Amino acid sequence: MAVWRSGEDSPFSLSAAENTKHQSSDGSPSSLSAAENTKHQSSDGGSFSLSAAENTKQLIDLLGKSGDLKERTFSFEKAEGRLLYFETIVDSARIEESILRPLSETDRQNAEEALTVLEREEKADPDKAIAALMQGKVLLFLEGRPIGIACGVETFFLRSIMEPANEKVIRGSHDGFVESLNTNIALIRERIKHPGLMIEYVQLGQKTNTRVAIIYEKEIANPELVEELKRRVNSIDMDMMFNPGFLEDMVEDSTLSPFPQVLQTERPDRAIANVMDGRILLFGDGSPTCIIMPVTFFALYQSPDDYNARTIPGSFYRLLRFISFLIAIMLPGLYIAIVGFHFEVLPPDLILNIKGGVQTIPFPPLIEVLAMELAIEIIREAGVRLPTPIGQTIGIVGGIIISDAVVSAGFASRTTVIVVAVTAISSFVAPSAEMSTATRLIRFPLMILASLFGFYGLMFGIVALAIHLCKLESLGRPYFAPMAPFRLKDLLRDTFIKQSAWKKKTRPLDSRPLKEGAEFGSREWAKK
Structure with missing residues (x-):
């Protein structure tokens, strides 16, 4: 029977001198008693x-006297045992039920086998033992054994699985990833019941020790891309890694480009669809966001709703998104170029209407549009930071009031307000929040070029933007494919328009999948 003692025996009170360890002349730990405190050397030097x-004294000295680091001492068949753990990240009830109670009902010889925890592992190295403590494990030390037994009794603080707020769909699944890596992987495994689904773990962050999972389908994903992503992830050296933005910065090809070279999603169905296309997932523990690589510019304008809709409606809305992208980046610059340089391209009646409004404005077109664009961005940012009901009210009411006040005061024309409003709405059409942000940033240099050189400046900016897109890569693969390199079949297959599922005979070639064909199969019954 084990007898539990209070914390008065805690080695917090021991000095370093009292912790001196001795070795026998032959170095054999089995030839010494527990009182002699012989050290047992592990293979890696710990x-x-x-x-x-x-x-426990050794570990406490290494960890420092943290307030939530607790030690429990007990007697076990006339010998001493110790438990060491962080009380804030373990389940105290499970410690009693799965460790202490079984030990009190067994003998010393069968102590480890009596533990009822599902996860336990021997740790002979102090550094590995500390890593286990940080992950919510309890370390069990028995007198006479030069190892610690790491028992998995972590406590989990999880929110319920629910639909992502930023990726809602009308049809399709309504679940989403959460902050637990294990739960997120379970959502993936639940849908892909195939032995080829591979999951590899990496520890990142010298201080945070964050688990990162690399997920891919080994029979589809290109091994060269998998190895390249592993190389990038393994080369990360930083103190903390708890934000998907950090991970994105570390693995994407060009961090100075406004365009995102990874796709971020919180939807399991979207992540799975990309896995089956030969792409690779990156998950970080503590984040509900999944990073997908490699991706193309056009993939960022595809929505899960596309594949839950019929072919014609799905194609229409996808084309509408691409048109919205062009409107969002070009319309303000086009307006500035026309008002400042090229009034002759407008019908006579429209010229009189626009000129009548512009002539009373004391600012040049660039300043007028820039001021309105900045006002819209301020309202949008305020709406994001405020609680949802108030934020929506601020966005609507603020936009109406400011627009009316600006026009009434003569600071901007009505045409300018219309142009800025249409541009703002078009920029929010992108399914990817990162692409929406990039779209809003791109139009500012185009506006400046249009104000300096008119249509020539605007066209120069568009050409420079196209060259930049053609040069970009995602995990070493062309970002602007299938436009650059140009592949007409891929362009018509499932890029600008949504292809019927039964016609989709091949996977996208941008990820160089091992299996290119037979993704969805065919409608054999229709041939009979």
């Missing part, structure tokens, strides 16, 4: 002694 008290 060490624990045969004394449970010495082992």
